[in-house]
Amino acid sequence: xxxxxxxxxxxxxxxxxxxxxxxxxxxxxxxxxxxxxxxxxxxxxxxxxxxxxxxxxxxxxxxxxxxxxxxxxxxxxxxxxxxxxxxxxxxxxxxxxxxxxxxxxxxxxxxxxxxxxxxxxxxxxxxxxxxxxxxxxxxxxxxxxxxxxxxxxxxxxxxxxxxxxxxxxxxxxxxxxxxxxxxxxxxxxxxxxxxxxxxxxxxxxxxxxxxxxxxxxxxxxxxxxxxxxxxxxxxxxxxxxxxxxxxxxxxxxxxxxxxxxxxxxxxxxxxxxxxxxxxxxxxxxxxxxxxxxxxxxxxxxxxxxxxxxxxxxxxxxxxxxxxxxxxxxxxxxxxxxxxxxxxxxxxxxxxxxxxxxxxxxxxxxxxxxxxxxxxxxxxxxxxxxxxxxxxxxxxxxxxxxxxxxxxxxxxxxxxxxxxxxxxxxxxxxxxxxxxxxxxxxxxxxxxxxxxxxxxxxxxxxxxxxxxxxxxxxxxxxxxxxxxxxxxxxxx
Ligand SMILES: *[C@@H]1O[C@H](CO)[C@@H](O)[C@H](O)[C@H]1NC(C)=O
Ligand SMILES: *[C@@H]1O[C@H](CO)[C@@H](O)[C@H](O)[C@H]1NC(C)=O
Ligand SMILES: *[C@@H]1O[C@H](CO)[C@@H](O)[C@H](O)[C@H]1NC(C)=O
Numbered sequence: 377x378x379x380x381x382x383x384x385x386x387x388x389x390x391x392x393x394x395x396x397x398x399x400x401x402x403x404x405x406x407x408x409x410x411x412x413x414x415x416x417x418x419x420x421x422x423x424x425x426x427x428x429x430x431x432x433x434x435x436x437x438x439x440x441x442x443x444x445x446x447x448x449x450x451x452x453x454x455x456x457x458x459x460x461x462x463x464x465x466x467x468x469x470x471x472x473x474x475x476x477x478x479x480x481x482x483x484x485x486x487x488x489x490x491x492x493x494x495x496x497x498x499x500x501x502x503x504x505x506x507x508x509x510x511x512x513x514x515x516x517x518x519x520x521x522x523x524x525x526x527x528x529x530x531x532x533x534x535x536x537x538x539x540x541x542x543x544x545x546x547x548x549x550x551x552x553x554x555x556x557x558x559x560x561x562x563x564x565x566x567x568x569x570x571x572x573x574x575x576x577x578x579x580x581x582x583x584x585x586x587x588x589x590x591x592x593x594x595x596x597x598x599x600x601x602x603x604x605x606x607x608x609x610x611x612x613x614x615x616x617x618x619x620x621x622x623x624x625x626x627x628x629x630x631x632x633x634x635x636x637x638x639x640x641x642x643x644x645x646x647x648x649x650x651x652x653x654x655x656x657x658x659x660x661x662x663x664x665x666x667x668x669x670x671x672x673x674x675x676x677x678x679x680x681x682x683x684x685x686x687x688x689x690x691x692x693x694x695x696x697x698x699x700x701x702x703x704x705x706x707x708x709x710x711x712x713x714x715x716x717x718x719x720x721x722x723x724x725x726x727x728x729x730x731x732x733x734x735x736x737x738x739x740x741x742x743x744x745x746x747x748x749x750x751x752x753x754x755x756x757x758x759x760x761x762x763x764x765x766x767x768x769x770x771x772x773x774x775x776x777x778x779x780x781x782x783x784x785x786x787x788x789x790x791x792x793x794x795x796x797x798x799x800x801x802x803x804x805x806x807x808x809x810x811x812x813x814x815x816x817x818x819x820x821x822x823x824x825x826x827x828x829x830x831x832x833x834x835x836x837x838x839x840x841x842x843x844x845x846x847x848x849x850x851x852x853x854x855x856x857x858x859x860x861x862x863x864x865x866x867x
Contacts (some may be wrong), residue, residue: 398448403721403731405450406436409443416443422584424833426709429453429744438745439730448736450716455746455784456725456777461714461738462792468714468738470793481582482647483599484640490631497627498645499797501620509617510553511804517549517556518805518812524562526853535822537846538662543654544569546809550650554620555642557612568605574598576651580834599643606646607639652708653802655840657809660703662828662847663759665821670761674699678814693807694771698764700806701786704840706759708788709743711837725780742787743836751777752785788840815854822848 400407410416420428421444429451432440438454452461461468471491478484486494500506522545526534548565575598581587582595614621624645628638664671677695720732732738748756752775753763766772775785789796796802813819829843 400441401731403729404733405439405441405730407441407448408432408436414443414446416445418445422586422834425711425741425836426743426748427833429741433744439724441736448733450732450736450738452722452738452740453745454725455742455749455752455782455787456780457722458712458740458742458784458791460722460724461712461740462794464720465793467716467718467720469717470714472715473713473737477583478644480585481579482640482644484637484644486631486633486637486641490627493627494624494641495797497623498620501623502798502801506617506619507800510801511808513553513617514549514801514805515808517552518545518808520552521545521549522812522816528853531852531855533850533852535848535850538665538849539655539658539843539846541849541851542658542661542809543573546654546657546805547572547650549809550653550805551646554618554649555606555609555646556618557609557615564605564609568602571598571601571605572646572650575602576647579647580838583838602643602646603636603639606642607635610639610642649798649801652840653805653809655842656700656704656707656802657806658843658847659707659828659840660700660806660810661813661819662843663703663761664699665819665847665849666826666828667759667761670699670759673761674810675814678811681811694765694769695761696807696810697771699761700803701764701788702759702761704788705747705753705763705786706756707831707841708747708839709741709836709841710790710839712740712742712790712794714738742784742790746775746777746782746785746787749777752782813851817851818854819849819851822850 398407398409408417410420412419417428421442432442432451433453438457439450439452441448441450443449452458474491475486478486502510525545547569551565551568574594578587578591578595578598581591587595610621610625624641625638628641633641664674673695677693681692714737716732716734716736716738719734721729722732723729746752750756764772773785775782784791789799826847829845829847831841832844835841
């Protein structure tokens, strides 16, 4: 037995040697291969990317190259140099990586030029009059769901996990607004949500291809159920305000995608548009519930409002906006990843030039910097609701590092060609939801001493992070919900 193992290990040696012979050349970033052949830092990276990259930053500075599962990834953590990466769309390609991810996660293959056309299609939909219509539909769906989920006149407290409460409300309302049809019933809506959560829980592992056999079964079956639910929902005619569906499906058809690919692309759109608002609202309410001074400030601002926040253009909520920005600063953690198509010299903000090697990947992680960078945001791990407010209560946009004013001081929606197309819709939906909760419900922590749950560290890299466990709350309908036409109202 032992000789066999020995022989097979010896057989592996040339392979190991092949993958470990890379050395750092002049003008290349510091190289950190890790001790495990081939895998390098893959395990630590997958377990908790934020912790791992923080450690690497302390060791090597703002730019370094690590080995992750046979690949070399150069990580850049200097926000003042991000534009040099974002502006180069020819040598630094983003389509291949996103196609690979779409295939792994959604089992869908879309030609890259189509992806751009689809993006433009969605962009058009998420602005102007169609955005207003969408937001108004979202508002009514939220009100409708609140009414169906609670019993009028009941003074009983309901217990719930806050994460599930927020995610389920925003997901179902968003689904109704963007994908819903007249035939939607409550059971089907809950089924879509339940399957979506099963799928979403395993998303990080799907993307990294690290599912166990059991998990794979769960993920694949949830995905298939979702395809089934979506395709039957999509068979009926889209209402006027869902014009995107017709245009989007038309684009797919033009590129030769059959009904199966169309359904899969729809699941991708469902995740892209509904996967972050719920988790973000959870963190926002969790921060408010554990920071009374923040809750007080938001309630005071809400009391002054003359009408409910229905549309995206409403801008008179600087306190709430600051709370939302602070929440996203601490919880939005997507990677911006590029593939280096040709050897390239990257000029960093300080004037230093580094060489990037063809075939490597380049990764920005705005969560670590600017968002959690103590030089830009003092005490970055603390929730400060007024961090994005000036002393006279306006939006604060001036932040500095080493005396330089930052162009990017928080990047929850990405930037450049990566920027999230649905961001205005997401902001409005979160605002509508939080204001609805605060005006219609009494909401409190089940355990007044409860603290914010820790994050699930395996979610770094995929948009808004999620908690490791839920936060128990109780809620009931307020006796006197706000009458928006009456000026005399106390929250
Ligand atoms: C890219 O750079 C690497 C390392 O310097 C070098 O070995 C390789 O030949 C270069 N490739 C091209 C196409 O120039
Ligand atoms: C909350 O903490 C305080 C102080 O530590 C303690 O006196 C109180 O009993 C706790 N309340 C609950 C419900 O655990
Ligand atoms: C809301 O307030 C307005 C103005 O005070 C009043 O006319 C209206 O009847 C109220 N509506 C409800 C439902 O109480």
